[in-house]
Amino acid sequence: MCMKRSTRILILLVIDVVFFFVELIVGYAVGSLALVADSFHMLNDVLSLIVAFYAIRLTSQQRIDSKYSYGWHRAEILAALVNGVFLLALCFSIFLEAIERFFSTPEISQPVLVVVVGSLGLASNLVGLFLFHEHSHAHPHTKSTSPAHTPVVRSRSESASESSMFGLPAATRQYMVQSLAEVARADAPGGADERTALLGPGHAEEGAPPQKSGGHGHGHGSMNMHALVLHVFGDALGNVGVIATGLVIWLTHWSWKYYFDPMISLVITVIIFSSALPLVRSTSSILLQGVPATVSLDEVRSAILDVDGVLSLHELHVWQLSESKIVASVHVMASRKHDFMPVAADIRRVLHERGIHSSTIQPEYHQRSATPGDISETDSNSNSCLILCPPDQTCAADNACCPPPPPAEV
Numbered sequence: 221m222c223m224k225r226s227t228r229i230l231i232l233l234v235i236d237v238v239f240f241f242v243e244l245i246v247g248y249a250v251g252s253l254a255l256v257a258d259s260f261h262m263l264n265d266v267l268s269l270i271v272a273f274y275a276i277r278l279t280s281q282q283r284i285d286s287k288y289s290y291g292w293h294r295a296e297i298l299a300a301l302v303n304g305v306f307l308l309a310l311c312f313s314i315f316l317e318a319i320e321r322f323f324s325t326p327e328i329s330q331p332v333l334v335v336v337v338g339s340l341g342l343a344s345n346l347v348g349l350f351l352f353h354e355h356s357h358a359h360p361h362t363k364s365t366s367p368a369h370t371p372v373v374r375s376r377s378e379s380a381s382e383s384s385m386f387g388l389p390a391a392t393r394q395y396m397v398q399s400l401a402e403v404a405r406a407d408a409p410g411g412a413d414e415r416t417a418l419l420g421p422g423h424a425e426e427g428a429p430p431q432k433s434g435g436h437g438h439g440h441g442s443m444n445m446h447a448l449v450l451h452v453f454g455d456a457l458g459n460v461g462v463i464a465t466g467l468v469i470w471l472t473h474w475s476w477k478y479y480f481d482p483m484i485s486l487v488i489t490v491i492i493f494s495s496a497l498p499l500v501r502s503t504s505s506i507l508l509q510g511v512p513a514t515v516s517l518d519e520v521r522s523a524i525l526d527v528d529g530v531l532s533l534h535e536l537h538v539w540q541l542s543e544s545k546i547v548a549s550v551h552v553m554a555s556r557k558h559d560f561m562p563v564a565a566d567i568r569r570v571l572h573e574r575g576i577h578s579s580t581i582q583p584e585y586h587q588r589s590a591t592p593g594d595i596s597e598t599d600s601n602s603n604s605c606l607i608l609c610p611p612d613q614t615c616a617a618d619n620a621c622c623p624p625p626p627p628a629e630v
Contacts, residue, residue, distance in 0.1 A: 257484075258459065530554060551607075
């Protein structure tokens with residue numbers, strides 16, 4: 221069965237929407253809080269798939285909106301944050317209701333229906349696993365053409381996928397968005413640009429980390445598959461809990477059997493919470509322009525300073541535009557004895573080796589200096605800019621790229 225990624229996502233979306241409403245309606249009808257909690261767990265999958273499917277529409281558009289110069293990279297991040305906050309609120313609501321049911325245990329009618337719905341939900345998760353497991357083995361075993369001496373660097377998307385394993389909805393979201401990125405790259409027309417020229421041979425593919433010569437491009441897919449399996453396992457735990465609740469209430473005569481429902485509800489709530497909290501933290505970090513966890517700013521600074529022709533640097537910023545795209549900007553005081561294009565290529569190579577493939581490098585030249593020994597300590601201050609706002613303009617110093625140092629304490 222050969223289907224496009226968008227078709228697989230749409231099929232899984234339809235299945236999840238159907239079972240969300242089935243679990244929600246049946247849960248309230250029979251009075252099972254565990255079934256209601258699992259329906260909200262399914263709702264998270266629905267929201268993730270809607271975002272991923274809508275991203276296909278956005279990435280397939282060739283027209284660029286002038287209002288959004290970066291495109292729609294942040295749309296998925298913003299939606300993920302809203303999704304995570306919504307899930308945390310649901311966790312709090314289900315937690316309070318579960319605690320209340322420990323003191324007043326309502327009788328659950330038709331436990332057989334709870335077992336049937338829980339079993340069908342488990343089957344739907346297995347169908348989803350089958351859809352994307354088949355896709356994961358459809359990747360060709362392409363050989364890398366990168367030079368053998370090129371260092372192997374893990375891309376942000378791989379690291380994000382691995383870290384997302386601890387947040388189950390984030391794992392599926394990362395897998396979906398990564399598939400969409402592959403679709404966009406496959407449909408993009410070939411050809412070199414100025415960024416490709418700066419990197420030189422062997423670094424032509426933006427967003428793809430260097431790989432060992434002769435290696436297979438399969439480790440990336442297997443890592444995504446691992447995240448997806450963990451996600452399905454987390455969903456299956458909720459389904460198994462629902463089935464166990466129905467069986468205990470249906471087949472036993474224990475006096476405490478109705479406490480099993482709020483107890484399983486708390487377990488499902490913990491699963492949702494452990495997924496939503498890392499999702500909120502990671503998306504908040506991206507929106508706050510935080511330095512990615514996979515990048516050491518001090519290491520990047522030191523590596524750029526080691527480039528021949530770089531005297532000093534300031535205004536070094538590294539942030540994430542999305543889960544898989546890292547951006548950097550830096551002001552470099554360059555030596556007049558060096559042509560800046562080779563220096564910029566070396567700086568780009570330093571950034572590329574650390575998973576940063578989109579960067580802006582601003583060169584600055586001191587009027588008197590050519591080597592580090594020719595400039596004073598004040599002139600080489602890493603926080604000083606040589607390109608400032610025009611002197612005839614009134615500019616707020618705090619809004620400039622190089623704000624003034626704080627006043628000295630008396």
